[in-house]
Amino acid sequence: MKLHLQATDYGKLLTSAEDDLTVSLVDLKLRQNLMTEFSCLRSNALPPLSTFLDYITYSYMIDNVVMLISGALRHREVAELLPRCHPLGAFDQMAAVGIARTPTELYSAILVDTPLAQFFQDAVSESSLDDMEAEILRNKLYKAYLESFHSFCQNMGGATKDVMCPILEFEADRRAFIITVNSFGTDLSGADRSSLYPSCGKLHPEGLRLLAKAEEHEQVKAVADSYPDYKIIFEDPEPGSDFKTLEDRFFEQEVKLNALAFLQQFHFGVFYSYVKLKEQESRNIVWIAECVTQRQKSKIHNYIPIFQ
Amino acid sequence: VSLQQGQKIKNYTLFVVFVQIGGLPACLFCVCRAQTIMKARLKGAQTGRNLLKKKSDALSMRFRQILRKIIETKTKMGEVMREAAFSLAEAKFAAGDFSTTVIQNVNKAQVKVRAKKDNVAGVTLPVFEHYQEGGDSYELTGLARGGEQLSRLKRNYARAVELLVELASLQTSFVTLDEAIKITNRRVNAIEHVIIPRIDRTLTYIITELDEREREEFYRLKKIQEKKKQLRERTDKEIAERLAKLGPIAEPANMLTEETDEDLLFE
Numbered sequence: 001m002k003l004h005l006q007a008t009d010y011g012k013l014l015t016s017a018e019d020d021l022t023v024s025l026v027d028l029k030l031r032q033n034l035m036t037e038f039s040c041l042r043s044n045a046l047p048p049l050s051t052f053l054d055y056i057t058y059s060y061m062i063d064n065v066v067m068l069i070s071g072a073l074r075h076r077e078v079a080e081l082l083p084r085c086h087p088l089g090a091f092d093q094m095a096a097v098g099i100a101r102t103p104t105e106l107y108s109a110i111l112v113d114t115p116l117a118q119f120f121q122d123a124v125s126e127s128s129l130d131d132m133e134a135e136i137l138r139n140k141l142y143k144a145y146l147e148s149f150h151s152f153c154q155n156m157g158g159a160t161k162d163v164m165c166p167i168l169e170f171e172a173d174r175r176a177f178i179i180t181v182n183s184f185g186t187d188l189s190g191a192d193r194s195s196l197y198p199s200c201g202k203l204h205p206e207g208l209r210l211l212a213k214a215e216e217h218e219q220v221k222a223v224a225d226s227y228p229d230y231k232i233i234f235e236d237p238e239p240g241s242d243f244k245t246l247e248d249r250f251f252e253q254e255v256k257l258n259a260l261a262f263l264q265q266f267h268f269g270v271f272y273s274y275v276k277l278k279e280q281e282s283r284n285i286v287w288i289a290e291c292v293t294q295r296q297k298s299k300i301h302n303y304i305p306i307f308q
Numbered sequence: 309v310s311l312q313q314g315q316k317i318k319n320y321t322l323f324v325v326f327v328q329i330g331g332l333p334a335c336l337f338c339v340c341r342a343q344t345i346m347k348a349r350l351k352g353a354q355t356g357r358n359l360l361k362k363k364s365d366a367l368s369m370r371f372r373q374i375l376r377k378i379i380e381t382k383t384k385m386g387e388v389m390r391e392a393a394f395s396l397a398e399a400k401f402a403a404g405d406f407s408t409t410v411i412q413n414v415n416k417a418q419v420k421v422r423a424k425k426d427n428v429a430g431v432t433l434p435v436f437e438h439y440q441e442g443g444d445s446y447e448l449t450g451l452a453r454g455g456e457q458l459s460r461l462k463r464n465y466a467r468a469v470e471l472l473v474e475l476a477s478l479q480t481s482f483v484t485l486d487e488a489i490k491i492t493n494r495r496v497n498a499i500e501h502v503i504i505p506r507i508d509r510t511l512t513y514i515i516t517e518l519d520e521r522e523r524e525e526f527y528r529l530k531k532i533q534e535k536k537k538q539l540r541e542r543t544d545k546e547i548a549e550r551l552a553k554l555g556p557i558a559e560p561a562n563m564l565t566e567e568t569d570e571d572l573l574f575e
Contacts, residue, residue, distance in 0.1 A: 067408050067409065070409075086405075134409060135409075178455065181455070181456075182455030182456070246456065247402045247454060247456065247457065248402075251402075283401055286400070286401070287397065287401045290394075290397035290400075291397070294390065294393055294394055294397065303401075
């Protein structure tokens with residue numbers, strides 16, 4: 001595998017590694033690569049591009065913050081958690097968030113120090129920080145983030161709006177579908193669920209209401225049928241073709257939309273698509289590496305192809 | 309009393325021997341009693357040996373069963389672990405890196421193991437069974453991405469843990485049974501090759517002693533009879549000699565046949 005990768009841009013990364021190439025090492029290196037490229041772009045950016053690029057980092061920041069919060073609430077060492085944060089989501093006061101011991105400290109630390117303050121304000125109050133599940137917190141923050149990003153893109157106008165808004169709408173609807181499907185059989189009730197659905201997608205408001213009431217897969221499918229884009233995703237596969245999971249099909253659609261971004265010029269959407277596609281690429285590489293290590297050669301082709 | 313070379317005699321038989329040297333007639337009872345005691349011991353040893361052999365057979369049978377199951381479980385284990393590791397890769401592909409979330413949310417064990425005791429032919433074997441406690445604290449992980457793969461992953465690893473627990477209990481019983489079988493076999497062999505021959509030899513020794521004593525008695529009796537006969541012959545001969553020397557033996561006057569009594573002064 002090393003041989004093939006050397007032909008691409010990643011060649012320089014892996015030659016410096018030691019002889020035994022583990023999958024986690026590959027993953028780490030790819031992530032570092034993405035980080036360096038992104039910081040290069042970011043340092044050369046002026047507003048409004050810089051704000052746009054910041055928005056891209058916010059999603060990783062949310063993941064990092066949620067992890068730090070749950071770590072702090074369980075009194076774990078900050079030093080342990082910091083290296084595990086996604087590098088794209090790093091911000092200056094990350095350490096401060098980790099040091100806070102009580103929920104009050106945490107809340108004030110986050111509000112003051114992090115750029116995520118705006119998302120916290122709408123969604124989360126101080127008392128709920130303590131007992132909320134990490135997942136629910138993450139999803140609420142992400143909902144606020146998506147909506148804010150969407151309105152930002154709409155304000156930018158022009159080609160950016162034409163390219164970014166479909167992508168973001170798709171992301172919002174995808175989250176709504178997946179949250180619904182995954183919450184069958186868990187304690188998450190319909191009302192709780194609807195507070196997690198981002199409202200900037202095509203499904204808003206009718207579809208979201210129907211989804212909140214749905215209790216099984218068939219009902220979700222019925223909701224999807226009324227929107228032609230999503231009908232294809234939920235269709236049953238033809239007999240004889242490879243079975244793809246719902247997630248895989250959503251991934252494919254996302255990749256398609258991101259690739260479309262490259263067809264237009266002079267807009268910021270390219271940066272977003274670039275980051276997302278690079279991420280997908282590293283995921284594909286890691287998948288192939290895992291298949292090779294575990295000798296499951298037949299499953300190697302289950303990655304998501306980009307630019308077919 | 310001759311002590312044959314190399315004959316191992318137990319302590320109390322030695323006591324019997326000493327008593328024999330003393331020559332008291334009362335020791336005869338001791339020896340007979342010793343013989344019955346020895347016979348009883350022999351019987352006891354033989355029964356003990358049979359029982360132990362049966363125990364060893366039962367344990368060996370169970371041992372072989374367990375061995376077969378271990379082989380089965382190990383091959384299944386290989387398959388299951390492979391599948392589980394692969395589903396981990398799939399889940400990582402779909403959901404991103406959720407390892408930190410998982411590590412953060414660890415507080416109590418969900419699957420616990422209980423140890424119970426099983427009895428096979430008198431040997432207690434530990435048996436482990438797993439039980440679930442508390443709800444699934446990772447229900448909501450992967451809510452937004454990769455939930456399906458995550459639930460499949462959880463199922464696969466749960467199955468792997470079940471198999472592991474089973475394998476653990478099989479292996480501990482294997483080791484315990486092995487020990488028990490070795491001990492039992494050692495005991496069976498000890499009884500068969502050491503204790504029983506020893507008792508046999510003691511028994512034969514006692515019997516030979518008794519026989520010898522009988523023969524001694526017999527010989528003594530014979531000797532005494534001979535001696536008595538000789539003595540009688542000798543005394544008879546002496547009397548005959550003396551009689552011959554004295555001539556015709558004046559028989560002492562028979563008072564009853566006397567017609568005149570010289571002592572009578574007046575008739």
